[in-house]
Amino acid sequence: GLLEALTKKMAADSQTDADVQQLVDSLAEDFRNNLATFFRRSTELLRHFFTLRSVFSDDSDGNGGFGRSESQKAKLSNIVKEMEKEYGKMSELSKTLEEQESKMFKPIMNQLDWAFKLHREDDSKTRGGFVAVSGFVPVET
Secondary structure: OHHHHHHHHHHHHOOOHHHHHHHHHHOOHHHHHHHHHHHHHHHHHHHHHHHHHHHHHOOOOOOOOOOOOHHHHHHHHHHHHHHHHHHHHHHHHHHOOOHHHHHOOHHHHHHHHHHHHHHHHHHHHHHOOOOOOOOOOOOOO
8 A cells, every 4th residue: 555655665775876877878779869859759740739728728819819811721630640650659669668667668658648738628519529438328218
């Protein structure tokens, strides 16, 4: 329970910089380069995503912020497509890696997942789509 979790946390916190450096040094150069590239690319895409998303959420026009130009919508759509590509590349690569290395992609992939979730929510607001229902209501005949 709690004591076990605290013990694990204390053990993790006691790792020294030397331990971390040893871990980094044990990683293959290609892997480190890929991780850095995915991090930079994803960060840049997320920066553009959230910047454009803020334009869409600005309600100064009285339309709930969703009355923006088609070119802005197309830019946002292209950014999401590029994020999906990066996510796919990381997902495929992580399948070929050892567990420890594979886990290093997880924080980046989680950030992209969160952006995808927000985009789907925003998209459903603009299209009016269906609302998800958690269960069925029996109909009496």
